[in-house]
Amino acid sequence: MKSSPALPGPVMLDVAAHEITAEEREILQHPLVGGVILFARNYAEPEQLRALTGAIRAARPELVISVDHEGGRVQRFREGFTRLPAMRRLGEAWAADPVVGRARARQAGFVLAAELRAHGVDLSYAPVLDLDYGVSSVIGDRAFHRDPQVTVELAGEVVAGLADAGLRAVGKHFPGHGAVEADSHVAIPVDGRSFEAVWAEDIVPFRLLSAQLGGVMPAHVIFENIDARPAGFSRFWLQDILRGRLGFQGVIFSDDLTMEGASVAGGIVARAEAAHSAGCDMVLVCNRPDMAVDLLDNWHPQAQAGSRERIVALRPRPGTAPADPGTLAGWAPYRAARDGVLALA
Template structure:
């Protein structure tokens, strides 16, 4: 079986005949769901089964379920999980309680995701919240300095993995300082490498044993003046793999974001050549997906080993009482000033 080094989104709430044929032919490593793919518990549970049936294996299925404003599963059907800022605020009151609350919240997220067949969460965000930057990170961050982000990010990872959900830290090596939204344009971070090492890169170094990480479509001009981290061998080899010491599965952020240019084949080829293990394409547009497929490769070697290690996280789920957990989470959060 030849699995492709790519993760795809899809257009709607069920697979079209064209999508089934395409996915069966390409055999992507996994899939990612968005709000457009979700109507309810039964529907999305059927969809995750359909996706796996399409490729004939237990393919990973991803979602962005951070809590707060980045949540594909929303009330009234699903719990309104807090944004990371709530846990950052609790850290200022009681550090140990903040760690406990973060772990419980992410254990609850894992339970909610596994119930519908989703087993990878594009969380936690390990970026810093930096004054003056674009608000694309904002309250998604666990803090403004590395220490709380490392501790709370670790708790988030632990909670997800305890529920059989593989976490993805993002956006390596750090998106928090960007003064533009990479969904819309290419941000350039001009600060010196030394400053970035002490600040933006530090949380990722502290969480470098994460099973997976998602890249930042950002130019760090003191290190590579021309290419965003996703497509820069210098950034991947020297910073992500070297300085930060991350050795897990490295996937791109969404290749359809406007920070990147060129054909979709070129976007994929450049990312893999730079050292990314996996491509991510999210919007479900078939013409773009075909282009990405032309730029992808078979999942082999060290990239395959990293992917298999991430998949094994799904095999062990600790005993859990969601009602007790939610009650304890609320008790923790009640310690915050009104």
């Protein structure tokens, strides 16, 4: 086998279970692979997770190991990890006392990042920056608040807490998923609002926090009066608005290309090409190993200037948090932050 490339590629894929197989180890060597996303099925207990991330790192050191680990109902690792609150709970804490709400938000980000770091995970796709319009079941209590300014306050504290422990933040789902009822996992959501309406509300958190974010994930939502393509396949949204007007310099991730909301672009190769051409640095292919292999065998993307370097920059800052659970448990900043998070319960 040829030696692995020095830089990660543009495909983020998953593995099946608690350990990587010989076949998966071979797949991770493919030059298009840039990272692994973990799910609840990959987790049994803390030591097993450390062994899994260690095996991935041994197979390909430059890969980014990621997870959807927000808190509330979207928390992949539970037993042995702190139960993090849903972001709406932070909004409720802010409503009772803004000073306390902001403090708890920073503590939540810090605990989230410190625990992931101690188990070999580089990145969480958090925080959600969607607004809570009360209509989206898939967003629901994952959103901080209906008010974009409150969302900026609380999400900014979560981002700062993540950074305190060395992790970059990934804001999602640009330019906003909260105002549509349909779930893009199983349907193709359509938002009929004008650009002015979206800009005045939903984009505010992305605009005000863009300089602090390491990554942004666009929504599989079609804003039919603005662009006929879902945001994640739209040069207008990703190039003209996110890169252009907002000046975002970090990594743009596609949302999972196996979701129904991505099906409008065609098969998996067409979906990846559409996302990549629109401006996504990294495309996610989850829960469908057959589609992942198809993509690796048949996709030949043109290199994007600076894209791989942006992906490398997502890796955690060294020396900001303990690298093992035993040391973390006795670390005073972590213990104080964890007590604050648990107080929300």
